[in-house]
Amino acid sequence: MTVRRYLDQRLKLHHLRAVEAIVAQRSILKAAAVIGLSQPALTKTLRELEDILQQRLFDRLPRGMRPTEAGLLLAQTARRILAELRRLDEELDRLAxxxxxxxxxxxxxxxxxxxxxxxxxxxxxxxxxxxxxxxxxxxxxxxxxxxxxxxxxxxxxxxxxxxxxxxxxxxxxxEPISILARAEHPIFAVRKPALEQLRRYDLILPTVSQRVGQEIETLLDMLALEPTTSLRSSSYGFIREMLHATDLISVMPRLMMAGDLLRGTLKVVPLPVPAPPxxxxxxxxxxxxxxxxxxxxxxxxxxxxxxxxxxxxxxxxxxxxxxxxxxxxxxxxxxx
Missing domain, CATH: 3.40.190.10 (Periplasmic binding protein-like II)
Incomplete structure (x- = not known):
């Protein structure tokens, strides 16, 4: 039996924002904070929405919310509609x-x-x-x-x-994985430093995504550089300051420091092996x-x-x- 829901007349934008936020956050409390509602108000909106659609949109778990198939379907539609409205807003700005x-x-x-x-x-x-x-x-x-x-x-x-x-x-x-050091680093006294010379200096390595991390580890293995004694940080600013202030060297995608490379305060150390593309x-x-x-x-x-x-x-x-x-x-x- 086909159910007439009259969604074009009954669904409101605040319903779409609510379901999108809950799917993204997997939590009523977090979603309420994101869209600026109280938790009871968002819970009421969700009940209204499930009544309109006559579908359960989320499974209530001990820790958070898991969207049902209907919840995911509605969230995908909500995301598209809200994106089109943002695009309309931007296009009206462009006309003005x-x-x-x-x-x-x-x-x-x-x-x-x-x-x-x-x-x-x-x-x-x-x-x-x-x-x-x-x-x-x-x-x-x-x-x-x-x-x-x-x-x-x-x-x-x-x-x-x-x-x-x-x-x-x-x-x-x-954006190859490269070795970087400050422009006045002693390593640049040699035109093409050998591996033995590279191993004299301690490393400072970025804490990055798994993919980039694996690529850094691959180059470290190729160069037989020892990462266990290295300093690691997720802070771009901290790594940058340590490179400028010390004789530490770093192994990272070189364009993470594109500004300093363009200014000439950091330089790329020539690699004794080809870097993977x-x-x-x-x-x-x-x-x-x-x-x-x-x-x-x-x-x-x-x-x-x-x-x-x-x-x-x-x-x-x-x-x-x-x-x-x-x-x-x-x-x-x-x-x-």
Whole structure:
């Protein structure tokens, strides 16, 4: 028997915000804090929603909430609708100010500290009216947001998906795992330091995602550098200060310190072995065009990456730089 729910007449935006928050947070208490409601008010909204849909949306667990199949379905729809409304808001702003607009960028951690500061500096100078929304996360966290329209693109390391996902990937640069040291470090007294010389210095290593961590460990194994005595930190600022102030050396994706490399206060230590390739670039939507602000952002990203390449700090993909953002639809590059 078909049930008429009249969702177009009965569902309200606060219902959609509620279910999206609960699915994301897996907790009534945390979701209430995120959307600025009291816990009793959010519980009441959820009861209203389940009554309208005549479906149980969540299983109540001793610790948190688990969405049912109906809850996940509604949350996916809610995410798309709310994203379209945000997009409408931004498009209305663009009509009011043709030189403005908004671009929403998902970024991986290395890109966030590496290529984005220079890119945003260029964007602000060339298009002061454009606003940027940044969301940092892992690829698997950002792809659903890209699919739902919550973000316009993802910038960072290009990992091959476990299964084909249809998102166009454009490699723009390489961000190899490298050894970094301060410009006046004694290691640079030798043009091509041998492994024995590298092993004289203690390491400071970033605490990063599992994927990047595995790539760092691979290079450490190739160089037979001992990580057990190293200092580790999740703080980019702390690592940067220790590199500038001491004779510590670090092993990391070199563009994590792109600003200091461009300024010349840090330098890349020549490796005695070839570094494995690590392609990076942008992941684009599969079913919609970028807004004008998105095209402006990509133009500034390409220009900044080109400068990094001209300075010899990273290899760039010339073909990708020359292609328009929607022109290249190819499988993801192989991971390092």
């Amino acid at each position: 100010d043709p030189e403005g607009g908004t671009v929403a960028v998902g970024t991986l951690p290395v890109a966030a500290t590496g290529v984005l500061p220079g890119t945003l500096t260029r964007l602000k100078a060339a298009h002061p009216g454009i606003s940027v929304r940044l969301e940092q996360g892992r690829t698997e966290e950002l792809l659903p947001k890209l699919a739902a329209g919550e973000i316009d693109m993802i910038v960072g390391r290009l990992y091959e998906p476990a299964v084909p996902d249809g998102f166009p990937r454009e490699p723009l640069w390489e 690590r392609p990076a670039g942008i992941i684009l939507p599969r079913d919609r065009e970028l807004p004008p602000a998105g095209h402006a952002f990509i133009a500034c990203l390409r220009a900044h990456v080109a400068e990094i390449g001209q300075r010899g700090l990273a290899a760039t993909t010339t073909e990708a730089r020359a292609a328009p953002p929607r022109a290249r639809r190819q499988p993801a590059p192989q991971p390092a």
